[in-house]
Amino acid sequence: MNDSSLGQLVRLGDTRGVADLPAPDAAQAVLKDALSARPFDAAVTAFVLSCLPRSKAPVLWVQDRASRLENGRVYGPALKGVTLLRVEVSHARDVLWAMEEGAACAGLSAVVGEVHGAPPVLDFTATKRLAMRSEASGVPVWMIRSGAVEGLSAARERWRIGSLPSQIHTYNAAAPGAPVWEAELFRARGRSPGTWTVNHEGRENRLRFLPRSGDGPLEADHGRTAHAAG
Amino acid sequence: MDRWKRITAAQRTLPDETVPLVLTAAGRHGPVVHAVNAAGDARGIMAGARVVDVQAIHPDLHVEQADPQGDQALLERLAYWARRWCPWTVAEQDGILMDVRGAAHLFGGEAQMVRDMHSRFAMQGLRARLALAPTRGAAQMLARFGAQGAICGPEDLVSVLAPLPVSALRLPGDTVRLLERLGLKTISALEGVPRVGLMRRFAGVAEAVNPLVLLDRALGRSADPLDAPPDGQVMLARVRMAEPVIDPLPWVEGLAEDLTGQLAQAEQGARRLRLTIYRVDGEWRWRDVSTASASRDPAHFVRLVTRKLDGIDPGFGFDLMTLEALRTEPLTLHQDRLDGGRVAGADVAALLDRLTAKLGPSKVTWAAWIESHKPERVETGVPALAGTAQGAPDVPRARPLRLFDPPEEIAVLYAVPEGPPARFAWRRVAFLMARFEGPERIAPEWWRDRSGTRLRDYYKVEVTDGRRFWIFRDGIVGDARGGDPCWFVHGVFG
Numbered sequence: 057m058n059d060s061s062l063g064q065l066v067r068l069g070d071t072r073g074v075a076d077l078p079a080p081d082a083a084q085a086v087l088k089d090a091l092s093a094r095p096f097d098a099a100v101t102a103f104v105l106s107c108l109p110r111s112k113a114p115v116l117w118v119q120d121r122a123s124r125l126e127n128g129r130v131y132g133p134a135l136k137g138v139t140l141l142r143v144e145v146s147h148a149r150d151v152l153w154a155m156e157e158g159a160a161c162a163g164l165s166a167v168v169g170e171v172h173g174a175p176p177v178l179d180f181t182a183t184k185r186l187a188m189r190s191e192a193s194g195v196p197v198w199m200i201r202s203g204a205v206e207g208l209s210a211a212r213e214r215w216r217i218g219s220l221p222s223q224i225h226t227y228n229a230a231a232p233g234a235p236v237w238e239a240e241l242f243r244a245r246g247r248s249p250g251t252w253t254v255n256h257e258g259r260e261n262r263l264r265f266l267p268r269s270g271d272g273p274l275e276a277d278h279g280r281t282a283h284a285a286g
Numbered sequence: 287m288d289r290w291k292r293i294t295a296a297q298r299t300l301p302d303e304t305v306p307l308v309l310t311a312a313g314r315h316g317p318v319v320h321a322v323n324a325a326g327d328a329r330g331i332m333a334g335a336r337v338v339d340v341q342a343i344h345p346d347l348h349v350e351q352a353d354p355q356g357d358q359a360l361l362e363r364l365a366y367w368a369r370r371w372c373p374w375t376v377a378e379q380d381g382i383l384m385d386v387r388g389a390a391h392l393f394g395g396e397a398q399m400v401r402d403m404h405s406r407f408a409m410q411g412l413r414a415r416l417a418l419a420p421t422r423g424a425a426q427m428l429a430r431f432g433a434q435g436a437i438c439g440p441e442d443l444v445s446v447l448a449p450l451p452v453s454a455l456r457l458p459g460d461t462v463r464l465l466e467r468l469g470l471k472t473i474s475a476l477e478g479v480p481r482v483g484l485m486r487r488f489a490g491v492a493e494a495v496n497p498l499v500l501l502d503r504a505l506g507r508s509a510d511p512l513d514a515p516p517d518g519q520v521m522l523a524r525v526r527m528a529e530p531v532i533d534p535l536p537w538v539e540g541l542a543e544d545l546t547g548q549l550a551q552a553e554q555g556a557r558r559l560r561l562t563i564y565r566v567d568g569e570w571r572w573r574d575v576s577t578a579s580a581s582r583d584p585a586h587f588v589r590l591v592t593r594k595l596d597g598i599d600p601g602f603g604f605d606l607m608t609l610e611a612l613r614t615e616p617l618t619l620h621q622d623r624l625d626g627g628r629v630a631g632a633d634v635a636a637l638l639d640r641l642t643a644k645l646g647p648s649k650v651t652w653a654a655w656i657e658s659h660k661p662e663r664v665e666t667g668v669p670a671l672a673g674t675a676q677g678a679p680d681v682p683r684a685r686p687l688r689l690f691d692p693p694e695e696i697a698v699l700y701a702v703p704e705g706p707p708a709r710f711a712w713r714r715v716a717f718l719m720a721r722f723e724g725p726e727r728i729a730p731e732w733w734r735d736r737s738g739t740r741l742r743d744y745y746k747v748e749v750t751d752g753r754r755f756w757i758f759r760d761g762i763v764g765d766a767r768g769g770d771p772c773w774f775v776h777g778v779f780g
Contacts (some may be wrong), residue, residue, distance in 0.1 A: 096713070097753050098687045102780020105687070114634065114675055128688035128777060132653040132665040132678055135687075139675045140653040141638075142667060145645055157640055163633035219752035221720065231723035232748035235780060 085194040087187035089211035092202040093218025096127065099237045100217045104168060104198045105135065106256055106263055113165035114139040116158040121146040122172035127202055148175035152182050159189040159197050166196045173203040184210035214243040220253065239265070306344055309352035310337050320352040364412075366518070371403065374514040381429065383422060385512045400435050419443065422512060423504030427454040443505060448474035455500045465497065476501060521548050521556070521611035530566045530603025534595055541609040542587040555580025555617030561591050563598065564606040571598050575643045578635040578671050580615040586636055590643045638670045647671060655679045659728050661776065662691050683726055684746070686756040686777030693774035696757065706745040706757055712775050717749040728758075740767050746779065754779040 088107075092100045108115060115138050117130060124144065132140055141164075143154045148171045158167040167190075171178055183199070187210045190197040199211065218238045225233035240251045255264040306326035310317040317337040326347075331340055341347050358377070365377035371393070374385035386399065393399035400416050407414035417428035420440040424447055428436045431454045438446045450473050453462045470476045476484075476497065484498045493499050503510040523544035525537050538561070549556060557580055562572040573594040581587075591609070641650045651667030652675045658664050664679070699709035699716060708719050724745035740761030748754045756777035761767055 094751070094753065095715075096755075096778055098778040098780040099753075101687045105780070116637075128690040131661075131686055131689040131777060132655070133661075133681045134685040135678055137678075139677070141670065141675070142651050142653060143641060143645065144649055144651075150645065154641055154645070157637055161633045161637040163637070219754065221750075221752045222748060222754070225721075225723075228723065230721055232721045232746060232754055235754075236752070 085190050085196050086212040087183060087190050087197045087199065087210065089183075089209050089214040090198055090200050091205065091214065091216045092127075092200075093216050093238070093240075095202065097217075097219050098127070099219040099235070100200055100202070101127075101130065102235065102256065103215070103217045103237060103239065103254070103263075104200060105138070107198070108138065108166045108168075109196065110137065111165035112139065113163060114141040116141050116143065116154070116161075116164050116167045118143045118145065118151045118154045118158070118167070118169040120148050120151045120171055122148075123170040123200075123202060126172045127170070149177045152177060152186070155186055155197065155199075156189055159186055159195055160193050162193050162195060164195050166198065168198045168200065170200040170202075172201070174205040174207050178207070180208040180210055183208075186210075187212060209243075211243070212245045213241060216240040216242060223255070305346060305348050306331060307348040307350065308337065308340065309350050311352045311354060317349075320354070365515075369517070370406075371399065374512050376512060376514045381426070383426070383512060385422075385514070386418070396437055400437060404435065419446075421504055421506045422510045423455070423500060424506075426456065427504060430454065440506070444477075447504060448472065448477070452476055452497070455497055455504065457497055457500070458495050461491075461495060461497060473501070519552060519554075521545060521552070521554065521614060522608055523548065523610075524606065524608040527605045527607075530605050532600045532603050534561075534563055534598065534600070534604070534607055535592060537607055538591055538595075538609075539584070539588050541607065542584040542591070545609050545611060546582040546584045546587065549582040549611060549614065549617075552614075553616060553618050554611070554614040555582045556587075556611035556614055558612040559587060559591065560610045560612050561594070562608045562610070563600060563604040564608075565601045565604045567601055569601065571600075573598055574612070576639070576647075576671055578638040578642075579632070580617040581636070581639075582617060583636075586639070590639055593640070593644045642669070642671050652676065653678070658734075659731055661685065661728070662689060662693075684779070687780040689777040690775060693758070693776040696773045696775055698773055706747050706759075707773060710757075710773065712755075717753075717755075719747050720750045721748045722746065725759075738767050740765060740771065744776070 090100045090104050117140055119129065119142075121144075129144075130140070130142075145151055145154065151169050151171055155167055155169040158164055186197055186199070199209075216239075220236040220238050222235050223233040225231040235256055237254045237256070238251065239254045241247075241249045243249065251268055252265040253268055255266070256262075257264060303323075304325050306329055307323040308319045308326055308331060309321040311320040312318075313336065315336065319331060319333050319335045319337060319340060322331045322333060326344075329344060331344070331347075337349060341349070361377040361380075361382060365375045365382050368375045368382055368384055372384050372386045372389040376383050386396075390396045390399050393402050396418055400418055403416055404414060415429050415434060417425050417432055417436045417438070419425040419428050419436075419438045420443055424438065424443055427447060427450055428438060431450045432438075432446070436446070452465045452470060452473065452475075454473070457465075465471075465476065470479065481498070488496050488498055499508070502508040523541045525541055525544075527537075541561075545556070545559075557577055559575050559577075560572050561575075562570055564570045573591065575590045575594055577586075577590070587609075638650065647669040650670040652670055652673050654666050654668045654673060654676055655664055655678070656666055664681075694712065696707075696710045696712040698707040699711055701707050706719060706722050706724070710717055710719070722745050725743035726745075727741060727743050729741045730739035742758040742760055743762070744756060744758040746754060747757055755775050756779060757773055757775050759771045759773050761771040763771065
């Protein structure tokens with residue numbers, strides 16, 4: 057198939073896009089940041105939840121007081137299949153301490169911490185410690201941050217998630233349908249950053265990444281994401 | 287009865303001493319009398335009578351619930367306390383047995399010792415009926431049927447026991463009835479019957495309820511040893527300093543090693559630890575830590591205890607420090623896996639200990655659920671050390687990922703007659719509604735809510751930029767429960 061005007065042979069093989077797969081690998085035990093594009097937007101929470109590994113082991117969920125007031129508490133009945141170990145503290149310093157303890161504990165399936173704003177204790181060193189602990193113990197750690205923060209972080213991937221108008225509801229045109237998010241990977245180690253439109257398929261709990269150009273889903277999305285993002 | 291008085295007196299006024307008072311227990315045909323006070327005793331109320339009958343005879347009767355389990359627990363504690371007089375004590379159904387052989391001379395003779403026991407029980411607020419006899423059966427009989435504080439020597443054993451009724455032998459009711467029907471009402475009458483006849487009559491009866499066996503034991507013709515439970519073990523490690531020190535940290539590791547050594551020897555693991563420092567000014571300070579599962583890992587103990595040492599006040603220094611395991615559980619050495627890998631469950635238990643020790647039990651919780659229509663009531667937390675994790679319940683409708691507790695009021699900028707407001711402001715940001723779904727009506731729970739609580743109509747609202755809120759209207763116009771209904775944001779969807 058020669059479809060190039062320059063006479064080159066371009067093969068669109070099965071491996072297209074696999075190396076550049078945007079979906080976060082659920083089993084990859086590193087520290088990842090998830091920032092909220094706008095205030096009071098639960099898209100970040102939903103994105104992180106769909107990226108957690110599917111496991112019976114508990115998820116340690118640490119919230120500080122400011123994020124509880126600002127974004128609300130995580131509501132258990134909405135979390136299917138997640139065993140929630142909740143830690144509610146008042147200061148970001150305690151959030152970091154609890155996350156570090158959790159990140160060192162291989163019995164957990166994941167650790168999620170939430171911090172609102174940019175407290176001085178949450179600096180590059182603190183995130184570096186978290187990242188190293190996570191990589192040593194094999195527990196994925198997610199840090200959800202809200203309140204327009206752009207500070208330094210040692211996170212291996214940094215995402216910024218926001219809501220987009222949802223899909224058309226199947227039966228009711230006036231009702232909101234399945235969620236659509238805009239995911240921007242603005243810093244990553246070992247992969248190129250980018251921006252995608254993400255659909256969440258609730259039944260299989262997997263993410264479908266679409267490039268913003270409207271080319272349709274990435275080919276590899278069907279293969280590896282099914283177990284990676286689940 | 288004394289225990290009931292002491293517990294109740296702390297909470298409310300007791301009835302007058304002259305009012306007959308009974309404690310009741312559940313019987314086969316309704317409640318029966320379990321214990322009677324002195325006024326009731328004087329009127330002839332017997333334990334075992336039905337409460338309704340007694341009430342019919344004595345209309346001024348005061349009836350209260352008995353607590354047999356609590357009584358038994360108290361007896362068991364008292365049995366250990368009674369080891370101040372002799373090493374062998376055991377709690378039985380309604381009393382304490384003590385083998386004071388060779389111990390009486392320490393208290394100045396048997397009479398002195400009985401008097402001492404009586405006064406010390408009185409100090410505890412308990413009236414004790416005491417009896418001292420050469421055999422266990424005789425002492426049991428005399429304590430219940432003989433004179434108060436009776437002391438009976440080996441030579442007059444037969445003559446003292448002779449006038450007691452046969453029920454004093456602690457026989458079951460039907461055996462007592464059978465003996466009384468035969469005309470054998472007292473011990474002396476039972477003794478008068480030829481042994482062979484009794485043996486043949488009660489050949490198939492178990493030892494513990496056989497009148498002949500019990501009589502032999504009471505009269506010392508057969509052995510009846512006491513099986514006393516062993517003393518509770520105190521797991522305590524202590525370190526004494528040559529001179530007062532301020533900083534407890536350097537000693538904690540040695541204490542933990544010592545304590546875990548003791549625990550390992552007893553095959554126990556600690557669930558609660560207490561570190562106490564004894565200060566030179568005579569005061570002491572302590573810190574308690576709990577563990578999620580029994581443990582005897584010294585490094586873990588050190589980690590737990592050192593976190594709690596921040597606020598401990600050493601004053602002018604302390605010269606004695608102890609680490610005690612307050613609650614222990616059996617913990618045998620075990621190996622779960624052949625490859626020697628770490629156990630995930632044990633890791634999590636240790637994590638719970640550390641988090642709870644530092645942050646407090648109310649801060650570290652497993653999600654737990656109760657049946658409720660109100661969204662904010664469905665989820666409750668159980669302290670991680672006390673409970674276990676539960677899976678989420680099935681909810682019939684989509685629920686938001688995040689919930690505001692309490693709900694936050696929104697300002698309606700542009701209301702529409704049906705459905706949620708087309709424009710609203712929340713946290714000083716104006717939102718324009720694009721699409722909505724609902725309402726989902728959640729009625730107040732009349733069995734739990736205050737009267738006047740209004741029903742809620744919940745809407746899932748998507749604003750123009752895609753954020754989705756869960757908002758509700760508190761009440762409806764014209765429900766006669768307040769003025770115009772207000773709108774609230776209760777959650778956000780992902």
